[in-house]
Each structure stands twice: as structure tokens, then as C-alpha cells.
Amino acid sequence: MRIVMLGAPGAGKGTQADRISEKYRIPHISTGDIFRSNIKAGTDLGKKAKEYMDQGLLVPDEITIGMLLDRIGGEDCREGYILDGFPRTIPQAESLTDALAKRGEKIDFAINIDVPDEAIIGRMSGRRACLKCGATYHIVSMPPKKEGICDRCGEKLVIRDDDKPETVQKRLKVYHEQTQPLIEYYEKQGVLRTVDGTQPLERVFADITALLG
Numbered sequence: 001m002r003i004v005m006l007g008a009p010g011a012g013k014g015t016q017a018d019r020i021s022e023k024y025r026i027p028h029i030s031t032g033d034i035f036r037s038n039i040k041a042g043t044d045l046g047k048k049a050k051e052y053m054d055q056g057l058l059v060p061d062e063i064t065i066g067m068l069l070d071r072i073g074g075e076d077c078r079e080g081y082i083l084d085g086f087p088r089t090i091p092q093a094e095s096l097t098d099a100l101a102k103r104g105e106k107i108d109f110a111i112n113i114d115v116p117d118e119a120i121i122g123r124m125s126g127r128r129a130c131l132k133c134g135a136t137y138h139i140v141s142m143p144p145k146k147e148g149i150c151d152r153c154g155e156k157l158v159i160r161d162d163d164k165p166e167t168v169q170k171r172l173k174v175y176h177e178q179t180q181p182l183i184e185y186y187e188k189q190g191v192l193r194t195v196d197g198t199q200p201l202e203r204v205f206a207d208i209t210a211l212l213g
């Protein structure tokens with residue numbers, strides 16, 4: 001099963017993708033996590049990506065598309081995957097569609113987690129992230145068992161550099177301009193499914209699994 005997660009920054013794509021990955025035993029591939037682990041490791045890719053991410057801008061397609069297509073060519077992706085944060089522009093979506101078509105494959109579901117902008121800012125200020133394994137928490141709705149420590153790998157949790165309110169506003173603007181058109185793109189392909197992301201985490205997950213079967 002090949003799944004694309006759509007939705008505004010903070011809509012809950014990463015949170016739900018983690019759960020889907022566990023239930024359906026397919027890898028969760030987050031371009032944001034790939035960039036953040038490169039930033040943490042100080043690679044050239046990380047340095048380049050940070051320039052854009054800290055401003056709330058998208059990393060250029062020339063960098064992102066090749067990186068993602070390489071990743072989904074991996075052995076662990078043969079039975080499918082969940083893409084979280086990719087595609088984010090029409091050229092990214094077209095590159096993905098073309099690359100998959102060459103292998104006789106296609107995206108089976110594009111799950112759009114719908115959350116209005118007003119609800120996003122509060123979520124982001126309470127988010128805590130693990131830069132080692134990519135796990136995400138929220139100080140109110142999804143706290144870790146031990147404050148400030150990742151349940152999964154024991155790493156110290158941090159506030160992401162791009163979660164400052166002014167950067168979140170910028171990311172929302174970029175989302176509406178460049179990423180929202182993908183909703184129509186996947187609707188035309190007949191694979192779009194929208195869920196109400198303002199519900200509690202477990203309810204959102206139940207709605208998604210009902211759609212995936």
C-alpha cells in the first residue's frame with residue numbers, strides 16, 4: 001500500500017503516519033525528518049536545508065525530489081510506504097507519479113488531514129520532537145511518559161527551530177500557496193480521502209484505518 005499524507009503543518013501527519021506504519025508494517029518516510037537528521041549530523045544536505053527550513057520556506061525541488069525517489073527505491077519499500085511531507089508542490093507530485101508509473105505502480109491513498117489554521121498554532125507551541133528517531137509528542141494531548149525524554153529511544157526532546165509562532169505563520173502561508181493544490185491533484189486521480197483532524201488522535205486514527213480497510 002502506497003500512501004501520501006496531506007495536510008497543513010501541524011495537522012497531525014507525522015503522528016498518524018507513525019501509527020499507520022506500525023499497523024500496516026510499512027515504512028514511514030518523512031522528508032522533514034530526513035532533513036532534520038541531516039541538520040543534526042551537520043551534513044552538506046542538512047546545512048542547505050536548514051537555510052530554508054528556519055525561514056519556514058520549502059527546500060528546493062532539485063534537492064528534495066531526487067532524495068525522496070532514492071529513498072523509495074529502497075528494499076524496505078517494496079510492499080509500500082507512507083510519505084509524510086512529500087509531495088509538497090505540484091512538480092514534486094508529478095515527479096512521483098511519473099517515477100511510479102515507470103515501475104507500473106501508483107499512489108493508492110492520499111489522506112488529507114483537515115485542520116483549520118486557528119487550531120494549528122496552539123498545537124505547534126506544545127509540540128516536542130525527538131530529532132534522533134522522529135517521534136513527536138504534545139505536552140497536553142500526547143505527553144511522553146518521562147517529561148522531556150523520548151519514550152521510544154531515550155533521547156532528549158526539543159522544540160523544533162521552525163515551531164516559533166512567526167515561522168509557523170509563514171509555513172501556513174507557504175502551505176496554502178504551494179501544497180494545498182495537491183488536494184485537487186489527488187482528487188482528480190480518485191485517491192483522495194479527507195478526515196477531520198480536529199478530533200482526538202485516536203478518533204482520527206480510527207477514521208483513517210476505516211478508509212484504508
Ligand code: AP5
Nearest residue numbers: 009010011012013014015031032053059085127137138201
Ligand atoms: P515537516 O517536518 O514535514 O513539517 P510540516 O509538514 O510542516 O508538518 P509538521 O511536522 O510540522 O506537522 P505534522 O502534520 O506532522 O503534525 P504532527 O503529527 O507533528 O517539514 C518541515 C520543513 O522541512 C518544511 O517547512 C520544509 O522547509 C522542509 N520540507 C519537508 N519536506 C519538504 C518537501 N517535500 N519539499 C520541500 N521542503 C520540505 O502534530 C503536530 C502537534 O500536534 C504534535 O505535538 C502532536 O502531538 C499534536 N497533535 C497531532 N494530532 C493531534 C490531534 N488530533 N489532537 C491534538 N493534538 C494533536
